[in-house]
Amino acid sequence: MQKIAAIGGHLIIIGLLTLFTQTGGVVWLAHLPLFYWINKRNASTFWRFVAKTVSFSTLYLLANIFLVPPLARWQSGRVPLPVFANANLKPHQVFYFAALNHHYVRPEVKASCDRVAKGLAAKFPGAQVFYLDANFPFFDGYPLHPHFTHRNGTTVDIALHWQEKASGLPIAGAPFPLAYGFSEPPMPGEVDMEAKCQNKYRSIEYRITKKLVEPDRYKLDEARTRELIKLFAEDKSVQKILLEPHLKQRLDLTKYDKIRFQGCKAARHDDHIHVIW
Numbered sequence: 001m002q003k004i005a006a007i008g009g010h011l012i013i014i015g016l017l018t019l020f021t022q023t024g025g026v027v028w029l030a031h032l033p034l035f036y037w038i039n040k041r042n043a044s045t046f047w048r049f050v051a052k053t054v055s056f057s058t059l060y061l062l063a064n065i066f067l068v069p070p071l072a073r074w075q076s077g078r079v080p081l082p083v084f085a086n087a088n089l090k091p092h093q094v095f096y097f098a099a100l101n102h103h104y105v106r107p108e109v110k111a112s113c114d115r116v117a118k119g120l121a122a123k124f125p126g127a128q129v130f131y132l133d134a135n136f137p138f139f140d141g142y143p144l145h146p147h148f149t150h151r152n153g154t155t156v157d158i159a160l161h162w163q164e165k166a167s168g169l170p171i172a173g174a175p176f177p178l179a180y181g182f183s184e185p186p187m188p189g190e191v192d193m194e195a196k197c198q199n200k201y202r203s204i205e206y207r208i209t210k211k212l213v214e215p216d217r218y219k220l221d222e223a224r225t226r227e228l229i230k231l232f233a234e235d236k237s238v239q240k241i242l243l244e245p246h247l248k249q250r251l252d253l254t255k256y257d258k259i260r261f262q263g264c265k266a267a268r269h270d271d272h273i274h275v276i277w
């Protein structure tokens with residue numbers, strides 16, 4: 001009975017790690033001999049837990065740094081977006097978007113993001129492009145939960161730019177750690193897809209995150225956001241950009257056919273843009 005419970009526990013951990021990191025489940029399997037060795041040597045449950053957490057995290061990190069990039073390049077042709085190497089192009093949150101392997105793309109996608117980041121910094125010195133979810137490292141068709149279209153290394157979500165209302169100064173990234181959910185809703189008189197779609201699901205994340213931070217402290221940095229989206233739209237390799245219609249209108253981007261509405265059933269795009277190559 002104890003053995004069945006142990007196997008069940010491992011399977012749950014492997015499932016969760018695979019769901020959130022793609023590679024973590026395999027690393028957990030590779031870590032099992034060390035797991036049982038630690039179990040034998042330590043009497044205290046607390047110290048066993050600490051030792052196993054440290055040993056697994058170390059193994060996971062080493063695998064992610066040294067093994068995953070060359071294997072991904074070989075298996076799916078994907079490369080990681082820069083984590084610390086490019087001052088102008090960064091993950092919005094290092095743990096969630098990079099350590100969990102959410103930052104793999106085709107090499108031409110990385111090159112395009114590099115160009116946009118360089119272009120944005122040329123216009124606004126010090127401005128950075130913050131990426132959100134991109135793709136897992138391996139297997140075309142394997143989606144990055146919960147986005148079912150992030151599956152082939154050719155899609156990246158990018159954070160919008162924000163500023164403090166009182167000072168007008170830009171802030172680094174969105175006011176919320178994962179950026180998703182901190183939206184810029186339609187103003188009176190603007191096209192309101194929220195009302196047209198009547199889809200409650202689309203506004204759930206928005207309502208939750210706006211309650212967690214001080215929504216009135218920040219507003220959309222329209223100049224930087226416009227330039228960011230314009231640079232992606234003008235990059236020849238970019239196929240499509242998903243953005244809510246009220247922002248396309250407000251930011252004077254209506255001449256770009258690549259910028260589209262995602263439809264009523266998908267998550268809203270006034271907290272980030274979804275770029276497709």
Ligand SMILES: [Zn+2]
Binds near residue numbers: 147
């Ligand atoms: Zn997306």
